Amino acid sequence: MKTESAGDQHLDHLFSSSAARMDRWRDLNAAAQAWAAGGRGGDSRGSGAPVREALAIVRPMESYFAYPGGRLLRLLDERIADDDARGAGRLILRISNALLSGSYRYEEGAWEDGEDDAADVPDRIPPGLRAEAARRPYFETLFVTPAPAARTAAMAGEIRELRRRDDNMIYEPVMVGNFEDALLAAVLNGKLEAVVIYDGIPVPSDQDVPLLREFLNVYQDLDTRNTAPRDVGLKLAQVIKGIRPELDIYLLTDRRVEELAGNPDAAMVRRVFYEVEEPMEVHLNVLEGVADRYATPYFDNLKRYATRPISTFHALPIARGKSIIKSNWIRDFGEFYGLNLFLAETSATTGGLDSMLEPTGNIKVAQEKFARAVGADHVFFVTNGTSTSNKMVYQAVTKPGDIVIVDRNCHKSHHYGMVLSGAQPLYVEAFPMTEYSMYGAVPLRTIKKALLDLKAEGRLDRVAMITLTNCTFDGHIYNTRRVMEECLAIKPDLIFLWDEAWFGFARWSPFLRPRTAMGAAQALQRWRDDPAALQAWEAQAQEFGEDLRPDDDRLLDRRLVPDPRAMRIRVYETDSVHKSMSSLRQGSIVAVRDEDYDHHVSAFREAVFIHASTSPNAQIIGSLDIARRQMELEGYELVMRAIEVALAIRREIARHPLISKYFSVLGADKMVPEEFRPSGFVDYLEPGANWMTAARALLEDEFCLDPTRLTLVCGTAGYDGTAFKNLLASKYNIQLNKTSRNSVLLQSNINNTRSDVALLIKVLLEIAEDIDGRLKAEGEAGQAAFAGKVRNLMEDVPNLPNFSRFHDGYREDPGSVTLEGNMRAAFFAAYDEAECEYLPLRSPSMDERLANGPALVSANFVIPYPPGFPIMVPGQIIDADTIEFMRKLDVKEIHGYNAARGLKLIKPDAIEEGGLAM
Incomplete structure (x- = not known):
């Protein structure tokens, strides 16, 4: 992935805008605090150049976010112009802290000009404000208007004046003036939940956005070159819906709204308004649209149900929790999970709880x-x-x-x-x-x-x-x-x-x-x-x-x-x-x-x-309801962060001299054969690669890689996948799912943070240092043994068996070139133990049968973990490749295989007697 130099102000962070923005504020804060520290010991005039340079990098992206907003940025400009190092440092620290903690969403002081020290510390928030924040979720709304820049600040103020105490949510306006800036805001700002588009907006942005324009050219249906000026607003609605379909879009026009509302091309617009109508209607619709996504009908009712005084005479003793809370022996169960879990348990489908089998409510x-x-x-x-x-x-x-x-x-x-x-x-x-x-x-x-x-x-x-x-x-x-x-x-x-x-999360990534x-x-x-x-x-x-x-x-x-x-x-x-x-x-x-x-x-x-x-x-039903709410309201931003985490892991492993000596993350060039990658995409970290390269691969290639899934090769460190997984879990409290002979799979998800990345890198470095130290201490003999172990894991690998074929007794047309078979008949044939036999995996009888017959026919599914899929299915003829693979497997968990008895096979005469008749 192309890294950004200090002077690069291109707004091309199509996947990593959240991390990029915070990194810019971090750099600005570091420069400001250094300036302020220098000012305490003497004259600091003229030493604010690094702050000005860092602010110049921060500023372009900030126009697409409500906070810190124009007023605080202007105040910051004034303090820098006055060479007020301490004042600038305090303000930058306050803003960066508010951005990092998210306190600006519920703390009024974060938006103010004041110098209150309490505002510098996100934890010092009055309880009343915390409670109010819980009642009034915060989001941002994009307003795309052709009004002059001098007028937009006043428009934002007018929008804020529409707020009412009865509003169950609160939003801040983000004002932009053209098609490209609106698109950039939708891409960069994960806090947006609604977009209000005024007719008559221009197309080009004043920002330098070469990748954005290339993005538009690659996705031809997003191209605006043939769009009439009058239809740019409608085209923008289509484009934004294509990138972020969860957003509510409203169109304000002075045309005949009745005709536009009936246009099939306007189907993605939630509502069309006549531009001179009462602004309060727009405000109320914005709130209603977000409230509709926020509503979780089942979970909301489950919470209400838990507060009702109910006596239960159905077959679920833990409902209401009395059998647990009053127990002398299992009270800790209730204390661990909390009372609400049991108050929300019931066998009933009445009282608004509905039925999973025949849902009507x-x-x-x-x-x-x-x-x-x-x-x-x-x-x-x-x-x-x-x-x-x-x-x-x-x-x-x-x-x-x-x-x-x-x-x-x-x-x-x-x-x-x-x-x-x-x-x-x-x-x-x-x-x-x-x-x-x-x-x-x-x-x-x-x-x-x-x-x-x-x-x-x-x-x-x-x-x-x-x-x-x-x-x-x-x-x-x-x-x-x-x-x-x-x-x-x-x-x-x-x-x-x-x-x-x-892959369920992928819905919330436009790529x-x-x-x-x-x-x-x-x-x-x-x-x-x-x-x-x-x-x-x-x-x-x-x-x-x-x-x-x-x-x-x-x-x-x-x-x-x-x-x-x-x-x-x-x-x-x-x-x-x-x-x-x-x-x-x-x-x-x-x-x-x-x-x-x-x-x-x-x-x-x-x-x-x-x-x-x-x-x-x-509780599972309620969590499905909640999962949908979260993804509709913040899924775009969360998925973007999960990708950022994965990229950070790739980057840090690849560039660390000691970690990369023993570990590596496989790129597309290792995971996808070249014939399936016509784009030529190699890896996110390949020199010269950028997100447009990745976007082309996602658009064109037969196969591409999920950026949140990372295959970490550990065989080069002398560990097989299972041993490395166990080491991470037992010694370092790092858990993962999947392993192979010489790798483990790392996954980033919406739960991960950059702190998780730091822990992982620290652990890999510690393991690499331990390996390096042992090899130096053990000398040539130890190094030779290590090289042999690596060679065994990375080179002496078993061939992967393909599916052979079904036995002719389970095929309708044994002469067919296609290999479908009646697996169900074989599956149930194996229910009769008298018609089955067992053959030890390494016995001479196994080799004799492979060489001279009769054919070995699997009686059941045999599933090693890893790889986690059946290498034998009922009715399949077991060939020598599959047996060799089984013999080389060094995993302990193999479903469907009893090592003491051997492979379960259907007897040849049972197939002749039964076969497809079953």
Whole structure:
């Protein structure tokens, strides 16, 4: 990532504006305090140059934030002009402290000109103001007006005068005067919740924004060059909605508002006002729009329920907490969690609490709000994890005999989902990263070939769905729109299930959102409605014919276009809300954007009945409601900070001479083969790289990396992934999830801060120093042993096995070139222990069977952790590559494998007798 020099004032912090802004204020504060300290010992005149230079860097970005505002900045200018080092230092310290702590949002003194020492200390806030702050959340509203600059300060004052004691929130205006500055404010200022646009605004900014203009050129639908001056305001509304869809947008015009309000292009505008109307209406609408996002119908009612005097005669003894608080033996349970947890527990669905199985009240409204937030038609809450969300989708949209094209490396819930529904998996393989003992993602060419092979054999009609993991555990993100576009060109009614368990936060990043299932589905819908879509399909039809021939190899390497008249948009997205948002564990959703959903609505309801608990946890439901509220109101800023944290980790590891000697974070060049990166993007830290380079990769490449997921190679430090994970947890209190043979996965999320980065870097440095010290002390012998260990971890790695095939006894057409199989039949065949056998992994019998037969057929799923996906599934023929991989595994946790007995196999004669009959 390109770093900013002291004299670089370009406002191009498209991802890292929060950290960049605070860093600038930190530098300004350091210069001011040095100036003030020098002034105490004598004449400080003329020594304020560093402060002036630092302030010149700070100032351009400040025009896009309400605080500290023009008045305090003018006061600062006056003190600097008067060479008042002490006064300037005190004011800068007060402002920077207020920005760092956020106290300006609830402390009136932070906005004042006074010299009260209490204002310098954010903790010295009267209790009354703290209480008032809790009642009146603070946000900022962008006003985009063509009024002269001399008039905007007065306009801001008039807006502030509209405040009333009855307002349940308080906002500060941010005033800008043109299209580009408005766009910059939306990008840079995460505190914005609403935008008010006056007609007649100009386009260009006075700021130096080369990357912003390149951004507009890359995303052609954001280009303003062909926009009539009269329509610039409406175009700005469209652009801002494309970047931050959660913002409420209001348009003020002197045109015929009735006609504009009925314009389909104005659909993203919450309300259109006639410009000369009462400003109070605009003010009230701004507050109402934010209040609508703030409202959490289920959680709000749960809080009210907890305050009611209720006697319970249902089967939930902990409800109301009396059995706990009055106990002599488990009172500490209540003291630990607090009484509210138990007051809010109930088995009832009356009293406004609603039913998860048949929601008609506040759960229904909460789900509708979540659907709006993620761009879906429907959202369903799930309180037992995304494993259940996935199974629900399979149960609802597939049936026995359907074929599902699925990534073999997907989460086990998908495999079990097909066992339950009877759908037959056709496994497709991801590209391997053998050096790091992990898989990437499935190339589009592989998926297209599977579809075309099925078409050639006359079974395309049986393909119901394509299932892919986006993003993968290791951070590989698909080009979701292109995958769906090209697959729909071959079969226009395909259903897509995108498992985005780890990617739910991406909705709130303008760069990552297009790669989400819901974002891509929305883009496909817009493309289909454009007359150019039909023209593109007709041009393709002239070259390849209207019905694509499956034996035409050119189709595999050409970008295919679906027929917009025939294609259906049928997209399901499952999100583990608890993995990337502020939800309790097991909080998940199913997001639906399916034009034919009504055909499945009864089946989906049945799937909910099958899989959902009849006693769902009320606290998890409440946390899903709260998670949506937070992300709609501050998700953009939180996700931006999570990316900043990840970049800081990458940067500090790469540039530290000792840490980088033993550890490294893999870039795209190591994680994504070059053939899938036409943009040429290498890494965020590559010399000369900037966010526009990354944006092009996110727009164009077949696969890109989630910037918040970092694969830290520890094998070069002599640690396997499991040992390093255990070391971090046991000695340094650092927890993480995933490991591989020679790496661990670090994730930044909305919970992390730069303090976490500092701790991690400190720990890595301590470990690196320990390694360095030991190697010096142990001499050549120790160094040779260390080199051998590194070589074993980094070079002597097992080959990664691909899926072999299903046994012919579990295939309808053993002669077919496609490899789908009846996994359900094999799964239930293994229930009869008499029809199964066990074979030790390292026995001579195993090698004999591999060499001479009969075939080894897996009786169940075998799932090592890591890598965490099935390397054997029921009915699969186990080949020598898979056995070699199992023998080289050095992990302790392998689900489905009993080391004492060996691999569980279906006996050959049982397959001949049973097979597909089951």
